[in-house]
Amino acid sequence: xxxxxxxxINQYYGQMQVLSNISLSLEEGxxxxxFGHNGAGKTTCMKLVLGLLKPTEGSxxxxxxxxxxxxxxxALGYLPENVTFYPQLTGLETLRHFAxxxxxxxxxxxxxxxxxxxxxxxxxxxxxxSKGMRQRLxxxxxxxxxxxxxxxxxxxxxxxxxxxxxxxxxxxxxxxQGTGIIxxxxxxxxxxxxxxxxxxxxxxxxxxxxxxxxxxxxxGLPAWIRVKITEPQKWHDHxxxxxxxxxxxxxRELEVAAPNGDKISLLRTLLHEGVSDVEIHRPTLDDLxxxxxxxxxxxxxxx
Amino acid sequence: MNIWHIARKEISDGLRNRWLLAxxxxxxxxxxxxxxxxxxxxxxxxxxxxAATIASLASLATFLVPLIALLLAYDSIVGEDEGGTLLLLxxxxxxxxxxxxxxxxxxxxxLALATLxxxxxxxxxxxxxxxxxxxxxxxxxxxxxxxxxxxxxWVFLAMAYVLSALAREKSTAAGLALGVWFxxxxxxxxxxxxxxxxxxxxxSPALLPYLLLFNPTDIFRQLNIMGLDxxxxxxxxxxxxxxxxxxxxxxxxxxxxxxxxxLAAAHxxxxxxxx
Ligand SMILES: Nc1ncnc2c1ncn2[C@@H]1O[C@H](COP(=O)(O)OP(=O)(O)OP(=O)(O)O)[C@@H](O)[C@H]1O
Ligand SMILES: [Mg+2]
Numbered sequence: 001x002x003x004x005x006x007x008x009i010n011q012y013y014g015q016m017q018v019l020s021n022i023s024l025s026l027e028e029g030x031x032x033x034x035f036g037h038n039g040a041g042k043t044t045c046m047k048l049v050l051g052l053l054k055p056t057e058g059s060x061x062x063x064x065x066x067x068x069x070x071x072x073x074x075a076l077g078y079l080p081e082n083v084t085f086y087p088q089l090t091g092l093e094t095l096r097h098f099a100x101x102x103x104x105x106x107x108x109x110x111x112x113x114x115x116x117x118x119x120x121x122x123x124x125x126x127x128x129x130s131k132g133m134r135q136r137l138x139x140x141x142x143x144x145x146x147x148x149x150x151x152x153x154x155x156x157x158x159x160x161x162x163x164x165x166x167x168x169x170x171x172x173x174x175x176x177q178g179t180g181i182i183x184x185x186x187x188x189x190x191x192x193x194x195x196x197x198x199x200x201x202x203x204x205x206x207x208x209x210x211x212x213x214x215x216x217x218x219x220g221l222p223a224w225i226r227v228k229i230t231e232p233q234k235w236h237d238h239x240x241x242x243x244x245x246x247x248x249x250x251x252r253e254l255e256v257a258a259p260n261g262d263k264i265s266l267l268r269t270l271l272h273e274g275v276s277d278v279e280i281h282r283p284t285l286d287d288l289x290x291x292x293x294x295x296x297x298x299x300x301x302x303x
Numbered sequence: 304m305n306i307w308h309i310a311r312k313e314i315s316d317g318l319r320n321r322w323l324l325a326x327x328x329x330x331x332x333x334x335x336x337x338x339x340x341x342x343x344x345x346x347x348x349x350x351x352x353x354a355a356t357i358a359s360l361a362s363l364a365t366f367l368v369p370l371i372a373l374l375l376a377y378d379s380i381v382g383e384d385e386g387g388t389l390l391l392l393x394x395x396x397x398x399x400x401x402x403x404x405x406x407x408x409x410x411x412x413x414l415a416l417a418t419l420x421x422x423x424x425x426x427x428x429x430x431x432x433x434x435x436x437x438x439x440x441x442x443x444x445x446x447x448x449x450x451x452x453x454x455x456x457w458v459f460l461a462m463a464y465v466l467s468a469l470a471r472e473k474s475t476a477a478g479l480a481l482g483v484w485f486x487x488x489x490x491x492x493x494x495x496x497x498x499x500x501x502x503x504x505x506x507s508p509a510l511l512p513y514l515l516l517f518n519p520t521d522i523f524r525q526l527n528i529m530g531l532d533x534x535x536x537x538x539x540x541x542x543x544x545x546x547x548x549x550x551x552x553x554x555x556x557x558x559x560x561x562x563x564x565x566l567a568a569a570h571x572x573x574x575x576x577x578x
Contacts, residue, residue: 050394052578070396078394083387088319100308101395141391 001028001064003149003180004049009058011044011204018044019204022058028148029178031171033191035289036201042184043081045201046151049182050078062149074103077147079138081154081184087127091118091137094126095144104145112140115170117163131158139167150174150181168194188286200289202296212285219291221283222257225266229254230274305397306405313409317375323413326371330421333367334360338429350433357444360422361527364452365520369459370484372414376463377480379406380573381470390578399573403464407457407566414456422449448527454558455523459483461565468572491518516549519561526554 004026011019019041026032034042047053048060051067063072085094095109113122116136121129126137135158142150152171156164164187171181171194185191192212199209208215222245229235232254239246244266245257258266258280267278317323337359338350350356383389392402426445430438462483470476495514515521529551549557 047578052390052393070398073394073396076394078391080387080390083391085386085388087386088316097308097312098391098395101305101392101397103304103396 002026002061003028003030003063004182005059005061006045006048007059009048009055009060011041011048011053012056017204019048022204022206024199024206024209026149026180026182028180029175030197031175031181031183031195033195033198033285034182034184034201035186035188035198035285037293040201041204042201043153046078046153046182046184049151050076074145075148077142077144077150079142079150079152079155081157083134083138085126085134085137088125090123090125091129091133092122094137095140098141099144102145108144108146112143115143116140117166132160132163135159136163148179150179152181153184154186155183156185156187164190188289189284192285198285198288200292202293205296207292207296208288212288215288215292216283217260219283219288220259221287221291222259223263223283224255224281225258225263225270226253226255226279226281227270227275228252228277229270230276235270235273305401306408309397309402309405310408310412313379313406314412317409317413322375323417326414326417327420327424329367330417331424333363334422334425335428337363338425350429350436353429353436353440353444356429357448357527360448361524364448364455365524366488368414368418368452368456369488369520371417372410372456372459373463373480373484375414376406376410376460377467377476378473379410379464380467380576381473381476382467384578385473393578400570403566403570403573406464407460410460411457414460415453418449418453418456422452444527451523451526451555451558454555454562455519458519458558458561458565461562461569464569465565465572468569468576487518487520492521516557519558522554522557522561526551526558529554 002025004024006022006024009019009022010017011022022041022045024032024045034045036042044053048055049062049067051060051062051073060067063075065072067073067076086097089097091113092109095113096106099106099109110119110122113119116139118133118136118140121133126134129137135155139152139155142152155167159167168191171183175181175196183191183195195212197209197211198215200207200215208218210218226249229252232248232252235254236246236248239256247255249255256266256270263280271278338356380389383392393399422445426441429436430441463480466479466483467476470479498514499511515525
């Protein structure tokens with residue numbers, strides 16, 4: 001079942017168009033990464049899904065209906081990009097308050113505080129929390145009531161590396177239970193392994209949606225094969241002669257671009273010679289992101 | 304249910320930051336002071352009469368109750384917005400109307416309790432300490448006073464929500480709240496007096512007293528002063544009140560209409576607020 005279906009959304013703030021012709025969907029148990037520069041429209045997309053904004057044009061359906069329905073909201077978790085909560089309440093009181101409003105069981109509260117690593121600070125006022133602690137509280141809040149749809153707006157902001165890793169693992173385990181997740185982030189390295197599909201937004205336009213492999217294929221960014229080889233100079237000249245993109249690296253290493261389809265045959269050729277080490281660098285999310293955002297900027301993608 | 308959860312947080316906030324305690328104490332001390340020293344200017348110290356006490360208390364409450372209500376509630380919407388919790392709450396199974404009613408219920412209870420505890424304890428002290436005071440008159444006039452002061456406070460709470468839902472920043476809401484207080488407590492009566500003076504004969508005299516109904520603080524004062532003493536000397540715009548062909552019930556109803564209209568306005572402006 002489709003958890004989210006955005007179709008042909010055009011969104012305006014006053015006279016300014018911030019989203020144009022956005023169509024996106026999310027399945028159960030799917031993690032969609034939403035990426036884009038500052039002001040690209042990521043948060044706006046989330047607000048549309050949450051029913052906080054009404055689409056100027058186009059339609060939004062969440063769990064097959066309007067997102068404003070109380071029953072649907074109960075099954076939805078949201079981590080906003082900046083929330084300071086109530087400074088005078090303790091972490092525990094804050095979470096209890098939100099649990100009551102959501103109709104989630106109060107026994108879940110301490111469990112969640114433990115899960116996000118705030119158990120030791122649950123009796124302290126939120127006023128005294130560090131940025132990362134507040135972010136963790138926000139996460140715990142989003143997880144109240146075991147949502148089937150989770151919207152995380154820059155969840156890793158302020159988290160330390162270990163907490164970030166734990167968050168990714170949590171996302172993974174939620175996905176396995178069938179939760180659909182949209183994740184906005186500016187931190188691309190590390191997130192690749194945990195998303196099923198990526199959507200890249202630039203100036204309110206969707207530049208690309210798909211699995212990383214699909215995107216890489218679309219773009220035609222080559223993989224790079226890096227080998228340690230006995231006669232790098234000779235091979236450099238040879239491969240360049242054949243029209244390959246080759247780079248000489250220090251330490252008798254050689255890097256060859258392998259566009260789609262070329263990878264195996266190139267590897268075969270290279271492995272026949274005195275190769276002592278091989279690494280393959282597939283285009284990273286970072287590479288893809290750069291490509292799409294720069295392309296969009298060059299073709300005057302601004303609204 | 305959700306209304307109660309929001310209300311409950313407001314009430315526990317009111318207990319936590321000692322608002323309830325502070326307002327109750329303030330009311331009790333002022334009320335007791337007025338009861339015992341209110342007639343000091345007339346050369347006597349000590350309790351003079353229930354009517355005089357209620358009249359002075361009503362003047363005091365006219366200033367104080369709106370101010371306290373506005374202070375209590377001016378940041379309830381814009382403050383949540385600044386902390387990001389308004390955005391968050393609206394993604395919960397909670398309508399904007401429910402949020403508003405929850406806030407109103409919470410603040411309303413605090414204000415009602417403070418009024419009851421503060422003025423009620425003053426009434427109790429009078430009843431216990433003043434020899435041969437007419438207990439029935441005391442009870443009736445204080446019940447009326449406390450109820451109407453609470454209702455007046457609620458009207459101003461609702462006005463505070465209107466401001467808070469309209470304002471983009473907390474400081475704007477604070478400024479607007481002071482403005483509202485100024486208009487209803489000070490400016491309105493002066494303007495009405497000016498109107499009386501300059502419009503001699505031009506305005507239908509039968510219409511003028513109704514103008515008082517446009518100020519909830521005037522309705523409140525009428526309710527308490529008229530209810531007491533037929534020959535109480537009414538000053539300023541209150542002299543108009545004696546010509547108002549509205550009984551007590553009409554005055555109560557007017558205050559409630561004020562409350563309903565202001566709550567509706569608050570709901571409307573909260574609905575219209577962009578998140
Ligand atoms: N309340 C608002 N009123 C007017 N314009 C707004 C409002 N909120 C956002 N915008 C505009 O909409 C555009 C998209 O904003 P949005 O918050 O969706 O960006 P974003 O992709 O989340 O950016 P960031 O990475 O900085 O969080 C921006 O140009 C922003 O200026
Ligand atoms: Mg954003």
